[in-house]
Amino acid sequence: MAETILQKTTKLSNGVEMPVFGLGVWKSSNQQAADSVRAAVKHGYRLIDTAKQYGNEAGVGYGIQQALVENHLNRKDLFITTKIFNGDQGYVSTLENFKEQLKRLRLTYVDLLLIHWPVDGKYLDTWKALEKLYHDGKVRAIGVSNFDEANLADIERLDGLMPQVNQMEFNPLIQEKHLLTKMNGLGVAMEAWSPLGGGEALSDPTVQAIADKHGKTAAQVILRFDYQMGVITIPKSSHEERIVANSQIDDFELSDEEMKQIQAMDKEKRSIWHGDFAWHKGSEETGTKDSVSYWDDNDEYLNKEVTY
Template sequence: MANTILQETTKLSNGVEMPVFGLGVWKSSNKEAAESVQTAIKNGYRMIDTAKQYGNEAGVGYGIQKALVDNHLNRKDLFVTTKIFNGDQGYLSTLRNFDKQLEALRLTYADLLLIHWPVEGKYEDTWTAMEKLYKEGKVRAIGVSNFDEKNLDDIEKMHRLMPVVNQMEFNPLIQEEHLFNKMNGLGVAMEAWSPLGGGEALSNPDIQAIADKHGKSTAQVILRFDYQMGVITIPKSAHEERIIANSQIDDFALSEDEMATIKGLNKEQRSIWHQDFAWHKGSEETGVKDEVSSWPDYDEYLEKKITY
């Protein structure tokens, strides 16, 4: 029986259909990213989320092309998201560097392009550049990541295109209630990074009790909670059994009481936020380096050939 979660899409405000469930590759080397992307696509995943800042776009690009060949798929069968690197933000820098990201990904277009973090003094110009990329057809949709209510207000005041997605930390321990309500009013879809909430959420006794009742893992219960909240979800794993298990959430549903129990765990406590994150002031002030160079296998996968 087909996994309906992996086939399900949601219509973004610009009309593009985006899968509601996919694979994230944060903190994966290029080798790990290439392998997990191939595994996910083989097992029915059709959405892949990466970023230049992860340093693994080359591995993701190799994994995508290899999986397309191996599984007899076309590019249009996949939905690929990447993000504007914080050190590339600004109008001209965004335009100059995005083509290099497409080259690393072995793609002619991205399905969704996000501003990775709202770098002060730059994200408005970055957004203007992304609007240009959208109008040129190099991306099918544009959005943001880690944008709070003020940041969204700044984009709205520009009287141009609004983001179709805001990718935020979202899980049982941080549910972004006020921001979620604002986004709903603006027609901006919520997408979750860190959708499982780490060890504290995965070991929570209330979630464990719900999992035991349904014969599921705590991870599957949390991902089902995210799904029933209407949140697009991209859990990361490098292990095939977990990649498969993460998506097996279409054969049960959480009751209203169970949803209320998990909602009651909300602490609105972010693990990372841009005011405390070194990148929020930009590379010139912080001296933080491009993470692309942090993986020794980046160039290897950039040059790695596909065997047909």
């Protein structure tokens, strides 16, 4: 039987095999995240991506443990990613707060740990903390998120480990062409957040025409595009039927002409970037204030018992 998208992996620069397709849980409550994780694992997903900032690590942790029981799996069968919150950055703070993240996730290690954003004046010390966690065996791979060429060059100058992954906004409307070339040269894998590009990309007539030709949805065409671009993809959904549909992209292939048509949609415009945040130089007064999302069900999922 042919290998499905959910079984395919890519080898990171340190030799770790990472699934190329998984589930994201941004803007999900703890209950939604737990239910999505359980549904995804049931249907063959093995990569789960969360972050402290999402406020749902407790729900994800419960969902992971329940899914392992329900599907007779072992911890090593899953690939779990989380991220260091902007407000926790710095060497000591990163190490201390990561302990709490592991507790919320009910894990002794994560497969991939990312710096969520390159907080000015702190991200290099944060990177050194990630290197320590990697060498201590608390994480199997380390990486970054929302790092541009200059940020990556700063890490390169440290002359230590390079990120194995950089998670960026990537979809037909923002394709990160120059950054992707730089990352390929450094051996850094690209992973996409917002891989569907929202309503604008999903309703684009070019995408819809290609979808009609293949008998697929616009979302499936975009996710197939991401995959054929060599990008690790983590679409978010809290609906089981959509979680299943998102992964059904093995039975068709986009032609070179169709790929070029979608590549021509690139607007090189990110929906949010460094200058939008209060921690970025010169934006202290007007920038977005970072906080961890709060969900009313957080305490419930911190102590919710797994059923056997």
